[in-house]
Amino acid sequence: MKAVILSTGDEILTGAIVDSNAAYIAGKLVEAGVFVYRKYSVGDDLDEIISVLTEIGTRSDIAIVTGGLGPTRDDLTAEAVAKAASVPLIFSEEADRSIKAYFRKRNRSEHIADKKQAMLPDGSICLPNPVGTAPGFITKIGQCHLFCIPGVPSEMQYLMSHAVLPEIKKRFEDEKQVFRIKKISLFGLPESVVGEKIDELSSHFPEVKLGLRAHFPMIQIRLYAAGKQDDRIREQMEKAGEWVMERLGQWIFSKAGLSMEEEIGRLLARKKATLGVAESCTGGLISHMLTNVPGSSSYFIFSAVAYSNQAKIQVLNVSTDSLDSYGAVSRQVVREMAKGVRDVSGATYGLATSGIAGPDGGTPEKPTGTICIGIATPDKVYAKTLQLSFEDRIKNKTIFAMAALEMLRREITGYAVS
Amino acid sequence: MKAVILSTGDEILTGAIVDSNAAYIAGKLVEAGVFVYRKYSVGDDLDEIISVLTEIGTRSDIAIVTGGLGPTRDDLTAEAVAKAASVPLIFSEEADRSIKAYFRKRNRSEHIADKKQAMLPDGSICLPNPVGTAPGFITKIGQCHLFCIPGVPSEMQYLMSHAVLPEIKKRFEDEKQVFRIKKISLFGLPESVVGEKIDELSSHFPEVKLGLRAHFPMIQIRLYAAGKQDDRIREQMEKAGEWVMERLGQWIFSKAGLSMEEEIGRLLARKKATLGVAESCTGGLISHMLTNVPGSSSYFIFSAVAYSNQAKIQVLNVSTDSLDSYGAVSRQVVREMAKGVRDVSGATYGLATSGIAGPDGGTPEKPTGTICIGIATPDKVYAKTLQLSFEDRIKNKTIFAMAALEMLRREITGYAVS
Numbered sequence: 001m002k003a004v005i006l007s008t009g010d011e012i013l014t015g016a017i018v019d020s021n022a023a024y025i026a027g028k029l030v031e032a033g034v035f036v037y038r039k040y041s042v043g044d045d046l047d048e049i050i051s052v053l054t055e056i057g058t059r060s061d062i063a064i065v066t067g068g069l070g071p072t073r074d075d076l077t078a079e080a081v082a083k084a085a086s087v088p089l090i091f092s093e094e095a096d097r098s099i100k101a102y103f104r105k106r107n108r109s110e111h112i113a114d115k116k117q118a119m120l121p122d123g124s125i126c127l128p129n130p131v132g133t134a135p136g137f138i139t140k141i142g143q144c145h146l147f148c149i150p151g152v153p154s155e156m157q158y159l160m161s162h163a164v165l166p167e168i169k170k171r172f173e174d175e176k177q178v179f180r181i182k183k184i185s186l187f188g189l190p191e192s193v194v195g196e197k198i199d200e201l202s203s204h205f206p207e208v209k210l211g212l213r214a215h216f217p218m219i220q221i222r223l224y225a226a227g228k229q230d231d232r233i234r235e236q237m238e239k240a241g242e243w244v245m246e247r248l249g250q251w252i253f254s255k256a257g258l259s260m261e262e263e264i265g266r267l268l269a270r271k272k273a274t275l276g277v278a279e280s281c282t283g284g285l286i287s288h289m290l291t292n293v294p295g296s297s298s299y300f301i302f303s304a305v306a307y308s309n310q311a312k313i314q315v316l317n318v319s320t321d322s323l324d325s326y327g328a329v330s331r332q333v334v335r336e337m338a339k340g341v342r343d344v345s346g347a348t349y350g351l352a353t354s355g356i357a358g359p360d361g362g363t364p365e366k367p368t369g370t371i372c373i374g375i376a377t378p379d380k381v382y383a384k385t386l387q388l389s390f391e392d393r394i395k396n397k398t399i400f401a402m403a404a405l406e407m408l409r410r411e412i413t414g415y416a417v418s
Numbered sequence: 419m420k421a422v423i424l425s426t427g428d429e430i431l432t433g434a435i436v437d438s439n440a441a442y443i444a445g446k447l448v449e450a451g452v453f454v455y456r457k458y459s460v461g462d463d464l465d466e467i468i469s470v471l472t473e474i475g476t477r478s479d480i481a482i483v484t485g486g487l488g489p490t491r492d493d494l495t496a497e498a499v500a501k502a503a504s505v506p507l508i509f510s511e512e513a514d515r516s517i518k519a520y521f522r523k524r525n526r527s528e529h530i531a532d533k534k535q536a537m538l539p540d541g542s543i544c545l546p547n548p549v550g551t552a553p554g555f556i557t558k559i560g561q562c563h564l565f566c567i568p569g570v571p572s573e574m575q576y577l578m579s580h581a582v583l584p585e586i587k588k589r590f591e592d593e594k595q596v597f598r599i600k601k602i603s604l605f606g607l608p609e610s611v612v613g614e615k616i617d618e619l620s621s622h623f624p625e626v627k628l629g630l631r632a633h634f635p636m637i638q639i640r641l642y643a644a645g646k647q648d649d650r651i652r653e654q655m656e657k658a659g660e661w662v663m664e665r666l667g668q669w670i671f672s673k674a675g676l677s678m679e680e681e682i683g684r685l686l687a688r689k690k691a692t693l694g695v696a697e698s699c700t701g702g703l704i705s706h707m708l709t710n711v712p713g714s715s716s717y718f719i720f721s722a723v724a725y726s727n728q729a730k731i732q733v734l735n736v737s738t739d740s741l742d743s744y745g746a747v748s749r750q751v752v753r754e755m756a757k758g759v760r761d762v763s764g765a766t767y768g769l770a771t772s773g774i775a776g777p778d779g780g781t782p783e784k785p786t787g788t789i790c791i792g793i794a795t796p797d798k799v800y801a802k803t804l805q806l807s808f809e810d811r812i813k814n815k816t817i818f819a820m821a822a823l824e825m826l827r828r829e830i831t832g833y834a835v836s
Contacts, residue, residue, distance in 0.1 A: 010445075012453070012456070013444055013454045013456075014442075014444055014445065014448045014459070014629060015441040015442060015443070015444030015446070015447075015448060015454075015629075015631075016446030017441065017632070018436055018437070018438045018440075018441040019436070019437060019440070019441065019457075020436045021438075021761070022437070022459070023433040023434075023435065023436040023437065024433060025429070025433070026430075026431055026432055026433030027432065027433025027434070028433070029433075030432045030433060036429065036431045036432070036433075037460065037461060037466060038431075038458065038459065038460050038463075038466065038470070039430070039431065039437075039457075039458065039459035039460075040456065040457065040458055040459075041456065041457035041458075042441075042455070042456050042457075043455065045455070048455060048456065052456075067834075078434075178593075188759060190526075190551070191488060191489075191490075192490065192529060192531050192532055192551060193492070193529060193531075194487035194493075195488070195489060195490030195529075195531065196489070196490070196529055196531045197492055199490065199531075209428075210492070211428050211429060211432070211434070211492075212490070212492075213429050213434055213435065214570065216570075222429075222434070224432075232487075247632060277723075279702075279705075281716075283706055283708070283709025283710070283714075284697075284702035284704070284705025284706040284708075284721055285702065285704055285706045285709075286705065286721065287697075287701055287702025287705070287706075287723040288702040288703045288706045288815075290701070290702075291701025291702060291703075291723070291725070291815070292701070292777075292811065292812050292815070294776075294777050294778065294811055295778065296701075296725075297725050298777075300701075300725055301723055301725060301726045301728075301729060302722070302723065302726060302728075302729035303702055303722075303723035304720070304721075304722055304723075304733070305695075305705040305709075305720065305721035305722075306700065306720055306722060307709070307715050307718055307719060308715075308719045308720060308763070310719075310720075310763075310764065311719060311720035311762075311763060312500065314762060315722070315733060315762065319658055320686075330747070332547065344729075344732060344733065345728075345729060346724070346728065347728070357709075358712075359712050360712065360713065361715075376790075389570065390526070391549045392572075393710065393712055394710050395572070397706075397709070397710070400675060404490070
């Protein structure tokens with residue numbers, strides 16, 4: 001089963017909106033075991049839509065078309081499908097009932113323009129739409145099963161789950177496959193090196209496909225496989241996962257594909273431990289990441305974003321002597337910050353950062369990209385300095401935050417990956 | 419000039435990522451007066467890429483191709499372009515220099531796999547990439563000018579502005595027009611309402627095109643116009659800008675299209691004023707946003723991310739009585755937090771948030787989406803409560819942070835837009 005997705009609408013082509021519908025639909029199709037091999041976007045242009053539909057009709061088993069079903073003049077999908085399939089547009093009683101029901105339920109009156117939405121290509125099956133005015137429809141162009149649904153995200157999502165996916169399942173029952181995916185999260189290596197280290201995967205596990213996804217600075221390795229025999233797929237996936245662990249274990253922080261903040265949250269919650277953070281160069285990003293995780297209030301107690309020396313002294317009890325002798329970006333100061341925030345918050349762990357995110361503030365001894373990370377635990381306080389310079393301030397902040405959380409993760413786990 | 423955009427990568431076809439690159443590129447091309455008539459996405463599949471490139475070569479003047487330039491085996495763009503153009507891949511000295519320079523600057527060693535990135539289709543012009551390992555290239559397939567750039571957003575954006583757009587401008591000099599763009603930033607209305615309020619713009623100013631770009635929860639209105647007479651374009655743009663201000667003035671926070679954190683930074687720096695922040699529900703996001711702006715250390719002094727009541731009491735001097743009587747999410751408590759952080763940091767302004775970002779923690783009286791914002795200035799302390807519930811925790815944090823910064827902006831400016 002080979003599928004394509006076609007998004008229509010000028011707003012996609014001008015970049016006015018990001019086409020998140022296409023990603024949603026692709027994800028749902030992949031989960032259903034349908035392979036998406038191409039996506040198209042075209043504007044509200046009749047000839048262009050017809051041209052793409054004609055091409056799709058000769059190449060695909062399934063096509064999902066979004067947008068262009070509304071009441072206005074630039075909604076052209078039904079007309080283009082009719083032309084591409086060489087059939088007339090005819091009035092659909094069922095589509096008309098769907099539109100009337102929608103308006104009745106909302107005590108709104110139908111406009112003449114809305115009648116246009118009941119004109120469907122001859123031979124179509126109407127997909128009633130209880131969450132919007134425009135019904136969808138299913139038809140065929142050549143050998144391709146064409147599912148046309150609205151572009152409004154909530155309506156698209158409703159019709160995908162209630163009409164399109166069940167119908168695809170029914171029509172392609174015989175070709176159904178099991179689909180499995182495994183995600184592994186890693187930090188500390190560039191994508192090229194990760195790719196190189198596991199490049200041979202497919203020669204060992206021919207059924208397993210490999211994908212790398214870089215969310216700077218985290219990399220997610222994705223293993224996926226599809227087939228008829230679930231047992232075999234599952235076994236291959238497990239072995240491939242172990243094979244990856246052998247090669248990249250020391251950089252992997254979650255075998256379940258979690259983000260760093262989710263993994264830290266999971267570890268702290270499991271230990272019933274709590275955390276206080278003192279941020280200088282990361283400027284609040286560590287706190288923001290941690291508090292993005294639902295339930296983080298059970299382990300995240302307090303963070304001091306202490307940009308000024310005065311705040312470091314007053315809130316975190318950093319000594320003026322240390323600031324004068326070593327400077328704010330020093331192992332001595334982050335040790336005191338980590339201890340200070342642990343004391344003031346009463347948390348199990350204290351984590352502190354101080355560094356130079358740039359573009360200004362670097363010196364020959366401490367260039368942009370220098371970061372000191374401090375950790376305080378119930379029985380020790382320690383720190384390290386790293387050089388991690390990237391192109392811009394936001395990237396530097398991001399990698400600083402990840403490096404600090406990774407150091408904390410190693411402290412909590414004693415270097416084990418769970 | 420007709421252009422297409424081709425995004426490559428399995429992660430786009432499987433829905434693992436939303437293809438925001440394509441929207442970015444489309445926006446930039448439209449601004450440059452280039453008409454995008456189609457977008458394609460294909461996976462990391464050599465035959466598919468060749469097939470699309472061959473089609474593009476017969477139909478387009480310009481094609482921007484993203485992704486597939488990296489060092490790993492599933493990076494196939496250069497090979498596919500070479501096959502589609504019927505030329506060999508050859509070793510590019512310039513590309514090799516670009517790769518070497520990147521690694522040298524970062525004191526990192528090049529890997530064998532990186533050499534692959536220096537193999538470009540014969541006849542290509544290399545686009546050196548100082549912000550990543552993979553150089554881009556320009557070549558032709560049929561009559562189509564093909565610009566191949568990396569898929570990593572920061573590298574794609576760098577090469578678009580530094581190489582692709584200047585080169586397009588040069589190559590299509592004859593068709594050159596003056597192009598003007600005006601960006602206006604706004605917060606507090608949904609995109610559909612903004613669109614409706616200025617829908618008539620084109621009937622008043624036929625030469626001015628309108629684009630809306632939503633960076634949730636900020637909306638950027640973009641007015642652009644192209645033509646041969648600069649004076650006329652400039653006048654039309656100014657009038658159109660005033661027309662927009664009349665309709666949306668009360669929601670506009672920057673007539674120069676700045677982000678909220680840039681605008682706040684500009685206002686504080688101009689006033690030589692400083693800021694201390696006390697964040698509860700925003701969890702560090704306000705601090706992160708403010709410190710993303712280079713130079714923010716001159717006005718951003720200190721932030722306390724005080725999730726726990728104990729931290730609110732100890733660091734911010736919030737009274738136990740207020741917490742007991744009114745609850746942490748209350749106008750009384752954010753007033754004390756704002757005053758407390760202003761006192762402890764010694765800043766001109768104190769800004770505080772406390773609310774319920776969800777998914778848990780809501781009550782019938784204070785549902786998810788409730789936020790209290792407090793402000794302390796040299797001569798007063800005040801607060802307000804808003805209901806701003808969105809789909810998820812991160813969206814709620816984002817809109818809470820924006821609402822708080824907007825309230826501060828109004829305090830600093832006395833409601834004027836600059």
